[in-house]
Amino acid sequence: MIKKCFKLILKGMVNEEIEMPFDEYKNFDELIKVYSKNTGGILISMKVNDKEIPMNYFEKVKNSFFEGGEVIELEFMPREFVMKNLVKQSSDYIEKLKSSLNNLSKDLLAHHEEGKKVVVSIIEGISALLNIIIQLKTFTSEEFFDMEDIKKIEVVIKDISQAFQDNDLEKLTEKIDYDLIVVLKILSKIFRDYEDLFNESDDIEE
Numbered sequence: 001m002i003k004k005c006f007k008l009i010l011k012g013m014v015n016e017e018i019e020m021p022f023d024e025y026k027n028f029d030e031l032i033k034v035y036s037k038n039t040g041g042i043l044i045s046m047k048v049n050d051k052e053i054p055m056n057y058f059e060k061v062k063n064s065f066f067e068g069g070e071v072i073e074l075e076f077m078p079r080e081f082v083m084k085n086l087v088k089q090s091s092d093y094i095e096k097l098k099s100s101l102n103n104l105s106k107d108l109l110a111h112h113e114e115g116k117k118v119v120v121s122i123i124e125g126i127s128a129l130l131n132i133i134i135q136l137k138t139f140t141s142e143e144f145f146d147m148e149d150i151k152k153i154e155v156v157i158k159d160i161s162q163a164f165q166d167n168d169l170e171k172l173t174e175k176i177d178y179d180l181i182v183v184l185k186i187l188s189k190i191f192r193d194y195e196d197l198f199n200e201s202d203d204i205e206e
Contacts (some may be wrong), residue, residue, distance in 0.1 A: 004068025011075040022068035029062035032074070041076035041078035057201055064099045083139050084198045086132050091191045093125060098184055105173040116164075119172070122180070123161050126153065129187055136194050149186050156183050 004022045008031075015205045025031040032043055046053045049071050053061060100118060107115030129155065137143050163172035 001100050006066050006068055006070040009071065009073040010035065010039075011073065012044070012077045013039045014076065022070075024066075026065065027062065028064045028066075030106050031072070032058075032062070035074060035076065039076040040079075042079055042082040043074060044082060045075040046073065046097070049116040076096060079139060080198075080201075083136060087136070087191055087194045087198060090129055090132055091188070093129070093193060094184055094188050094191065097122065097125065101176060101180065107176055108173055108176075110168055119160065119164050119176075120181060123157055123164070126157050126183065126187070129191075133190060138195070140197060142194075144197075145186075145190045149190075153186060156180060 005019045006022055008018045010016045010018070025034065034135060036043060043055070045055070046058075048061075050073075055148055104115055104118055108119070129148065133145060133150070137145075159181065160172065160175045163169075165177060
């Protein structure tokens with residue numbers, strides 16, 4: 001009897017195609033951990049049967065198991081490459097966010113649905129930026145921030161989230177028009193400092 005297999009396609013740091021028994025790994029999570037360790041890289045994209053799986057869906061699919069016949073495509077890139085890209089993407093996101101704040105309070109006071117969506121994305125986005133900062137500290141061993149500033153950011157996001165849940169538009173717009181501006185200035189400086197660090201590293205290598 002022929003044992004059922006799945007095909008693993010590796011890209012990025014390693015370019016390889018492997019046929020594997022469907023029960024070689026307990027689940028998707030185990031497969032990723034093994035190849036993250038083997039390549040020494042970070043997973044930046046994944047496909048299952050030629051369908052792109054967004055990275056923020058990983059928690060939903062990590063316990064999935066293989067039945068045989070699947071084609072799994074994983075792309076791993078060096079950690080420094082990924083960190084540098086995260087810094088650039090984060091800085092770009094902050095600048096876009098600054099621009100989007102111009103009419104946000106007006107939209108919220110006018111009860112526009114788009115304004116509500118922006119608030120939700122701000123809460124999620126800045127929480128993600130804080131996680132990235134912790135990753136950058138771990139990766140570079142450099143701490144371009146004061147923990148008091150991080151706590152300040154967390155408090156502002158918590159206040160915005162609470163005011164949004166309570167539908168307290170007066171408090172919400174006040175937090176957005178004043179406190180959030182301060183938060184974005186702090187975040188801009190942190191990511192600018194990390195960007196300078198990576199640029200200095202590039203100059204040394206050249």
